[in-house]
Amino acid sequence: MPQRQRWHRAADRRFVPELCEVEYYRRAAESVAGRLVAHVDAPDPWYCKRGATPESLTAALLGATVTGARRRGKLLVLDLHTGRRLGLRFGMTGRLIVDGVAAIAQLEYDSRCDDPAWDRFSLTFGDGGELVVRDTRRLGGVELDPDEDALGPDAATLGAGELGAALAGGTAALKGRLLDQARVAGLGNLLTDETLWRAGIDPARPADSLGPDEVSHLAEVVRDTIAELVVSGGSHRGTLQPERRVGGRCLRCDVELERRAIGGRTTYSCARHQR
DNA sequence: CTCGACTCCTGTTAGC
DNA sequence: TGCTAACAGGAGTCGA
Numbered sequence: 502m503p504q505r506q507r508w509h510r511a512a513d514r515r516f517v518p519e520l521c522e523v524e525y526y527r528r529a530a531e532s533v534a535g536r537l538v539a540h541v542d543a544p545d546p547w548y549c550k551r552g553a554t555p556e557s558l559t560a561a562l563l564g565a566t567v568t569g570a571r572r573r574g575k576l577l578v579l580d581l582h583t584g585r586r587l588g589l590r591f592g593m594t595g596r597l598i599v600d601g602v603a604a605i606a607q608l609e610y611d612s613r614c615d616d617p618a619w620d621r622f623s624l625t626f627g628d629g630g631e632l633v634v635r636d637t638r639r640l641g642g643v644e645l646d647p648d649e650d651a652l653g654p655d656a657a658t659l660g661a662g663e664l665g666a667a668l669a670g671g672t673a674a675l676k677g678r679l680l681d682q683a684r685v686a687g688l689g690n691l692l693t694d695e696t697l698w699r700a701g702i703d704p705a706r707p708a709d710s711l712g713p714d715e716v717s718h719l720a721e722v723v724r725d726t727i728a729e730l731v732v733s734g735g736s737h738r739g740t741l742q743p744e745r746r747v748g749g750r751c752l753r754c755d756v757e758l759e760r761r762a763i764g765g766r767t768t769y770s771c772a773r774h775q776r
Numbered sequence: 777c778t779c780g781a782c783t784c785c786t787g788t789t790a791g792c
Numbered sequence: 793t794g795c796t797a798a799c800a801g802g803a804g805t806c807g808a
Contacts, residue, residue, distance in 0.1 A: 640784075767800075
C-alpha cells in the first residue's frame with residue numbers, strides 16, 4: 502500500500518477523548534439521570550483513584566439516584582441525589598457505553614478492541630440499563646467527589662480574561678500552559694495543536710509573551726474550534742489533523758510541518774505562519 | 777510557585 | 793518473516 506494512503510488511514514483513526522469527546526459522553530450520560538443504581542461493578546482497584554476503592558464506590562453509589570451529568574474540561578461528573586458526586590476520567594482510550602450503545606463509535610487504537618474484557622467500571626440501574634467505562638489502556642479512572650475547583654476554566658467557554666490569567670507569569674512554552682488542566686480545562690494535545698495552528702501562534706513561545714490582542718484572538722479561536730468540532734464529530738475532524746503526521750504539510754502555506762516535543766508532547770506546527 | 781522529567785498502561789508500528 | 797523497542801498521550805508525582 503502506498504505510504505500516503507497508510508498515513509491517511511492512520512489519521513482517520515486518530516481520536517482521543519479530549520473536551521469534544523467527553524462532551525459526547527456527557528450527553529449520553531444525561532440519559533441515566535433519574536435512574537437508581539442497582540449494582541456497582543468495579544473489578545479493577547487500580548482504576549479507582551484518589552483513595553476510592555471498589556468497596557467505597559459501592560457504598561457511595563448503591564441505591565443512589567443519578568440526578569444529572571456535568572462536564573468540566575475532560576472530567577465527567579455524575580451528580581447523585583445524596584449530594585455525592587462520581588467523577589469519570591477517560592485518559593487516552595476510555596469510552597463510555599450507555600445502555601449498550603457507545604457514545605462514540607471509534608477511538609484511536611481500540612477500533613478492534615471493543616471487548617468487554619476492557620470494562621473497568623460499570624453501573625447497572627434499576628431499569629436494567631447500564632453505564633460502562635471501557636478503557637483498553639487503563640489511563641482513565643473513577644473517583645468520588647472530585648475536586649472540580651482544581652480545574653481551570655472550561656475551554657469551551659474560555660474568556661479572554663480567563664486565558665490571560667492562565668498564561669500570566671509563565672516563562673515556559675505556551676503549549677505547556679494550555680495543556681495544564683489546572684490553568685485551562687479541556688485542551689489535549691490534538692486540540693492544542695489545532696487551535697495554535699488556526700490562531701497562527703508558535704506553541705514554543707513563552708506563555709506570558711502574548712499581547713492582549715493575541716490572547717483575545719486565541720481565546721476566540723479556542724471557543725470557535727471547540728464549538729465547530731463538537732458539531733462536526735470530534736477532535737479528529739480538525740483541519741490540521743490529517744496533516745498531523747511525519748511529512749504532513751501546512752494547508753495554508755504548503756510547507757512541511759515542523760515536528761517537535763513541547764511540554765513533553767509531540768507537537769506539529771507551521772514555522773511559516775505560526776509566529 | 778513553576779516546570780521539566782519520569783511513570784503508569786498497552787496496541788500499533790517502525791526498524792532491524 | 794518475526795521479533796523488539798519506540799511511540800502514542802492524560803494525568804499524577806517528584807525534585808530542582
